[in-house]
Amino acid sequence: MAREEIVDRYSRLARAAMTGQSVTGRDSASFDASDGSSDAGSMDDGCFGAAGYEDTAALPDGALRASLGCGNPVAVADLHEGDVVLDLGSGGGIDVLLSARRVGPTGKVYGLDASPDMLSLARDNAAQAGVTNTEFLHGTIEHVPLPGRTVDVVISNCVINLSDDKAATLAEAFRVLRPGGRFGVSDVVSDDSVPDQDLRCRTEARIGCTAGSLTVTEYRTLLLNAGFTGIAITPTADHGDGVHSAIVKATKPPVTPGFEIRPMRDADADQVLNVYQLGLDTGHASFETTAPAWETFSSARLRHLRYVVADTRTSRVVAWVAASRVSARPVYAGVVEHSIYVHPDYGSRGLGRALLDAFVAASEDAGVWTIQSGVFPENAASLALHRAAGFRVLGTRERVGRHHGVWRDVLMIERRSPAV
Missing domain, CATH: 3.40.630.30 (Gcn5-related N-acetyltransferase (GNAT))
Structure with a gap:
C-alpha cells in the first residue's frame, strides 16, 4: 500500500472518530467512514486500541475511539518530569496525552502525523483534555520536521511497520534524540525464520501491517546501523504465522554535553x-x-x-x-x-x-x-x-x-x- 493510500485510510478513520464512531477493535478498525462499510481483513486483532492501556481516565472519547495501536509505549518509555517526547505517527493523540501527563508542565510532547485529519482530531482532543504542553506536527516519520538533538524520548505505537523506508525512520529517530535519549515503541515484528512467507504476508495484511514487518534480526541491525545501543526487542502478542506485536527499546549513547x-x-x-x-x-x-x-x-x-x-x-x-x-x-x-x-x-x-x-x-x-x-x-x-x-x-x-x-x-x- 502506497503512503498516499495509508494517509487516506487513516484520514477516513479520523473523520469517523470525529463523528462519534469507534474505529478500534476486530470489527471496526478498518471502518470506511465514507459509506459505513467495514473492510474486513485489513486490520483486526493486531489492533488493541484503548484496551491496551490501563489508565485512560479523563481522556476524551475521541482519543479513545481513534486509538489504533498494538501496545502501550508510554508504559515502557521511562518518561520523567520535564522530558521532551516525540510520538511518531501520533494519530488521535492518545499516547501524546498520556505522555503529557507523565512529563508534567515542565515537559513537552510532540505528535507527528502525515494525516491532516488525524492532526485536527488530535488537537481537538488535546484542547478538550485541557492539555497545553503538546504540539502536533504535520510530516512523515522518515523526515521529522524537528532539529537534531531536540527530544529526550521517541515513542510510537504500531506505526513504524507502515513505513516503506524503515532505515530512514530509525535514523531520524536517532538524529532528533539528545545523547542519552531513549527509544521505546510498540511495533509489529516477525520471526527470523518463518517457513511459509505467504502466510506471514497474509497475517501482516490482516493486522494492518501493509508495508511488511521487519524480522527481529533486521530490526536490531537497522537500530545498530542508526547508532542505537542497548537494544531489546520483546514480543508481547502472537498474531500467528511468525508475526508478533513487540516492545522495542534502545538508547542513543550518552556523552558529555556539546x-x-x-x-x-x-x-x-x-x-x-x-x-x-x-x-x-x-x-x-x-x-x-x-x-x-x-x-x-x-x-x-x-x-x-x-x-x-x-x-x-x-x-x-x-x-x-x-x-x-x-x-x-x-x-x-x-x-x-x-x-x-x-x-x-x-x-x-x-x-x-x-x-x-x-x-x-x-x-x-x-x-x-x-x-x-x-x-x-x-x-x-x-x-x-x-x-x-x-x-x-x-x-x-x-x-x-x-x-x-x-x-x-x-x-x-x-x-x-x-x-x-
Whole structure:
C-alpha cells in the first residue's frame, strides 16, 4: 500500500472518530467512514486500541475511539518530569496525552502525523483534555520536521511497520534524540525464520501491517546501523504465522554535553585519519607511524562497529573507535580487535570513556563476546581507560617489534562480555 493510500485510510478513520464512531477493535478498525462499510481483513486483532492501556481516565472519547495501536509505549518509555517526547505517527493523540501527563508542565510532547485529519482530531482532543504542553506536527516519520538533538524520548505505537523506508525512520529517530535519549515503541515484528512467507504476508495484511514487518534480526541491525545501543526487542502478542506485536527499546549513547556519539561515515575520512595521525605522533599508540589511506583503513574494519565523537557546535570529529575481525574462522565470529583514539586537544573530558562504553554496548548488541587489543605499557592513559571499562591485562608480549629503532613490549588486554 502506497503512503498516499495509508494517509487516506487513516484520514477516513479520523473523520469517523470525529463523528462519534469507534474505529478500534476486530470489527471496526478498518471502518470506511465514507459509506459505513467495514473492510474486513485489513486490520483486526493486531489492533488493541484503548484496551491496551490501563489508565485512560479523563481522556476524551475521541482519543479513545481513534486509538489504533498494538501496545502501550508510554508504559515502557521511562518518561520523567520535564522530558521532551516525540510520538511518531501520533494519530488521535492518545499516547501524546498520556505522555503529557507523565512529563508534567515542565515537559513537552510532540505528535507527528502525515494525516491532516488525524492532526485536527488530535488537537481537538488535546484542547478538550485541557492539555497545553503538546504540539502536533504535520510530516512523515522518515523526515521529522524537528532539529537534531531536540527530544529526550521517541515513542510510537504500531506505526513504524507502515513505513516503506524503515532505515530512514530509525535514523531520524536517532538524529532528533539528545545523547542519552531513549527509544521505546510498540511495533509489529516477525520471526527470523518463518517457513511459509505467504502466510506471514497474509497475517501482516490482516493486522494492518501493509508495508511488511521487519524480522527481529533486521530490526536490531537497522537500530545498530542508526547508532542505537542497548537494544531489546520483546514480543508481547502472537498474531500467528511468525508475526508478533513487540516492545522495542534502545538508547542513543550518552556523552558529555556539546558532543554526540554516532556511527562513523565515509564523509568523516579526513578527520578520522587526522585524529589517528595525531595519536601515532605521540609514539605510544601503535607500531604504525603513518595513518593509512581511507580505503585501507575502511576495508580492514567492520562497518557496523565504528563510531565517532563529534562536536555538535562544529561537527568536528574529535575521537573514534573501530573494530576488526581477528580471524575468518567461525569459532572466532564473536571476537574482535579494537582501536580507540581521542584528539589530544579533547582529553580529560570523559569522551574516551563514553565512546568506549558505547562501543562495548554496540558490540554486545551485535553478538560480540570478546573484545581484545594490544597496548604499550607506557600508554598509562589507555590502560586506565580500558580497566575502567572492564578490560583486564592478560599478559605481556615481550619485545614483540621495533618502533623507531627500539624494541617494544605490548600488553594484551581483553574484555569478556557477561551478557553474550
